[in-house]
Amino acid sequence: MFTERLDPRRAAAAVFLGIFIGIVPIYGLQTLAAVGLALIFRLNKPLTLASTFINNPFLQPALVISSIETGHFLRHGHFHSLNFSALARVPTKDDLISWVAGSLVLGIVVGSVGALITAVVVHLKSPANAGVRDRFRLVSQTFAQSASSDRCFVWWKLRLDRIFGMIAAEDLGSGTVVDLGCGCGYSMALCNTAFGEHKRRLVGCDLNAHRIAVARQALSSLNAEVSVEDVRHFELPSAGLILILDVLQYLPADEQLALLKRCCSALDPQGRLIFRAHDRERGIWSTITLALDRLLFSYERTGTRPLILSAPQYQRVLEDAGMQVETRRFRNRLPLAHILFIAKRPFAETAP
Secondary structure, three states: OOOOOOOHHHHHHHHHHHHHHHHOOOOOOHHHHHHHHHHHOOOOHHHHHHHHHHHOOOOHHHHHHHHHHHHHHHHHOOOOOOOHHHHHOOOOHHHHHHHHHHHHHHHHHHHHHHHHHHHHHHHHHOHHHHHHHHHHHHHHHHOOOOOHHHHHHHHHHHHHOHHHHHHHOOOOOOOOEEEEOOOOOHHHHHHHOOOOOOOOOEEEEEOOHHHHHHHHHHOOOOOEEEEEOOOOOOOOOOEEEEEEOOOHHHOOHHHHHHHHHHHHHHEEEEEEEEEEEEOOOOOHHHHHHHHHHHHHHHHHOOOOOOOOOOHHHHHHHHHHOOOEEEEEEEEOOOOOEEEEEEEEOOOOOOOO
16 A cells, blocks of 8 residues: 555645544544545545544644634634633533534644645655756756846746656657747756756747747857747757647647647657647646636737647657657646657668
């Protein structure tokens, strides 16, 4: 059971649920509720169960009194002065209602604090994240001379968008890195951190002149070439890695597929094309993702609406181009649902 998933998000959810159940007065049912809900939400069961032990004999009196006081304050606007005689008497109906109401609020507050601490501890102690954090730090150092607003944007983007941690954990091969829609260039800087000598060629384009200016300044010490160009007309060099992270939804369907075909043709043998698209099959998360994208399009005044093709459509064009395709569905730390496509070009077949 201890081999169950323990990533920061799920660990925090398990602790929150366990603490909440431990504080709410459902004595006799807490273990059953904790294990049952952990099964339903696919959380780490031992961690969820262990967190219910906040109701141990040492803390239980304080939890009960705090719950009653909180509930009484919520219901009557003032705290209920509890002394020894008040604790020794038989509780009234008003006391019980205050206890239940207060325990719900106290469970949410204490559970949230416990979840936050758990997420931080698991993230910091995870060996798998140590290398990724080091690479994020190197990218932040690359943008040290940029304006404070640009530095903050890069810092938060790397940590809130899970795709960068996923990319950092991938085998990014060798050869030229091409980033279509490169923005400030942080994706190329992240890819370059795997090469200590900074000799990898970085090529990027974007329509936003300000972001290209930021990228030119930050990547000036690297072998980088960035320009203000449209991805549809950008001349692709032979590349070992091509990134398309937040561009496809701006293009019509035929232009999306045409761009993917061009990228596949430009890849070296064993080269990789990595891009993401919105996941259209995740229910409410897909709806939220599309709604946020529409707000972004409206803010940028693009004059169009985001267009997301289905995952089979993207996969089909990649496979028709002879690529080996891997897909990974994931939810971001923000409530966004995406699919990561990793397409690898195999070695050319040797003629007999």
